[in-house]
Amino acid sequence: MAGLMNFKHSIMLMQILGQISLCMKSSQGADNWVSEFSSEQNQSGLKEKWVDEFSKLNMDDWAEEFSGGAFGESSADPWADEFQNQLSASKSSGASRGVYVFSEMNPYVGHPNPMQEGQELFRKGLLSEAALALEAEVLKNPDNAEGWRLLGVTHAENDDDQQAIAAMLRAQEANPTNLEVLLALGVSHTNELEQGEALRYLSRWLQNHPKYGALAAPHQTDSPYGPDVVRLFNEAAQMSPEDADVHIVLGVLYNLSREYDKAIASFKTALQLKPQDYSLWNKLGATQANSIQSADAVLAYQQALDLKPNYVRAWANMGISYANQGLYEDSIRYYVRAVSMNPKADNAWQYLRISLGNASRSDMIAACDSRNLDVLQKEFPL
Template sequence: MALRGLVEGDCGGQNPLTKLRGHFTQDRGRLQEGLRRSNLDKLGGFLQQDVEGLSDQGLVTEFLHETRQVTALRPPTTFRMGSLLQELKSIGLFYQEYGGWAEDYLSSIPVVEPKDNLMLNQGIDAAEYEQFVASLDSSRISEERSPGSGAEEWAQEFLNTAQTDLQTNIQSNTEAYRQDFWKNLEDEWREMAGDDNHPWIQDYSAAYEPFSEYQFQEENSAAENSNINHLEEGKQKLKEGDLPSAVLLFEAAVRQDADNREAWLLLGQAQAQNEQDPQAISALRKCLSLDPTERTALMSLAVSLTNESYQAQACQALTMWLQNHEDYGHLVVNPIDKISFNSSFMSQDLHQQTTDWYVQEIKEGSNLDPNIQAGLGILFNLSGDYDKAVDCFKAALISNPDDSLLWNRLGATLANGNRSEEAVSAYHTALRYSPGYIRCRYNLGISCINLKAYKEAAEHFLTALNFQATGRGPGGSESTMSETIWSSLRLAVSFINRPDLKELTDKKDLAALSAEFNISSLE
């Protein structure tokens, strides 16, 4: 049943490969910058769950719109703080000197009501003023009006003109100052954008380096056994779907040999499947520091970076994968040496350029590389083009029908596109190939919540937590269990009319909760 969607695409309907190629013969509209979210399928990162989009408002939107050409690899706030503070100080002085005076002046002018006496700014009685004006030139007063009516209109006109001129002057000065301020800020931004050696950027880059160190588990019973080959044992556990044990064995392997590129790669992949993306990114970056051309690590890293909302870095990882391929490297016009964490903002130009390179290979290639399809699927997820991403992953699955990672990514993409029922089928297929795939089990729970199947969601979350709990070892802590899964379990339980379970979830009593839902402990 789970394979039906893919098979029908080949036999009963349009083949996914044909459908995918059709996307590239159509006009592609403007790609959205950033990621989008809808419903409970979007509780986390892409490919295991969705991600939240961002929107700018007010003057910030206006300013960013005017400066779109600024490169995405610059920090989003690269302006000189001294100049900005001076500008803000100037604003305060302007309103202190003029704004307060204007408010005092306007407040002294009363609101004119139809039946009220007209009072001028100096406090002169309107009737006395009218008589004074009438006595100066009574011949100018029309016989059709009562004495003093012309003076009253003149006074009213004078007051209105004074108020209008004052307000116009203040608004004009304020608007001019506002335009100057934003122009100066834009000039600062542009200057900084072209200056990679600016001290502020260097300080920022040196200080901000996430995922630079891998955090090992404090207690690792596997490391105590020196009579086994930790790497080979870890591979076997990974094949069996025992992710927690595989993680412990791979950690033992890299502690024994810190330059073991393969061990770092497998550790990163195991942590990603274990719903621990930050740890996965650290391990994969360590692998790439030993071998920057390791394409498997680059593709896995692109997924984890997307999950953690590092969109620009995901594009860079996909670019490096392409440029390090012997058949596709010529497509990359501007190769990069390493992934930069200066800014996670993904500009439209960055995303479009990376996508174009992958699409170009599909157009020119004699056969469809599933890795190209997978990379393109990630890119379409980044832009929110979920239907195109679905076709990419389906095309990749034609060559690798038993790849649980691809089935999970297909499921997450379907969920992101509000197709939760289809997503459930894809997740079940992935779990048929890898029963211990914790990330996929968690994703299945999220889709169950979205379909209002709360009891089933809780059961999947508890199963995932029990799988993770097996990796704690004797005297271990709960640190290896995902807090994201616990939070989702609390949400699912809250929809079930069982207030007595709240205390158990707050205490993280896995054994008691598992007994309540008839989930067998795996420990």
């Protein structure tokens, strides 16, 4: 299966945010399954927090950690205020969740073949331009499931899972059983802390698969229980050990339950079957980073970049891994590279600002806040 969505970096900014591990946003009923997997870590005395897989800080946790004076800063620090303001804005926009927001100015509207143009731009790694071309395509052909799917993939790689989910939902409307779309939705909902939705889409992937559909009863896809979903996918892996996609889903599921060693093993198995999948190398790196293996994560991200040099998310993830190791000057260079490729990557700008502070480069914070790429690229060449 080609074109799988990429996994965002589950970061553990130990130097910046304290101990963090990947779990899902708490919810009701079957979603409580994740707690079964976390008791060992809780018993160790670690204060567990979740920051999603690459780019958007869990702003409640960040502000709480930062205002707690962990770095000698007062609770009135403007960074904490800034993140609280962004949190409030993100909560107030929840009503539009799942609704795709088109760009106001789009030079590709009226293009004779925007789909082909979008595919070519995506191949070149020009993701922001590719998104515009693909928006022109779906405006022209609203029922083009593949156009919506590729638009969702583009947004996911460009660090915007909310737009990715909105596009994928439109793709699912046009083709409800598309396996790539169902798997992509499962991954993006994982990135967005939405455990219940992630489990539902991954269960639907299994139910609609021609080989594994018999494993999943229809009612199990309505409110799936995490350990049951893991068990079914392990059965699928025994049926078809050569199916990389099954191992990829298991890696995602083990991230949900914070069983990082198993997640790493699953992604490594998948990579033996799909060694040229740059997004899979990124998934492996994200999981290694969350398992306090930042040096290994750097190697995985480098593999992703070797395969796709214009992979914005991997550039930013590399910055996060260096920040995890306290190498803030190095992390700054990777963040600057990421935002230079996608100036709309708000979360990468946030991480850049944090690393500038930790690297005692407050002289560059104004350039960061004004998004002055010329100044930043000149000061931090890579």
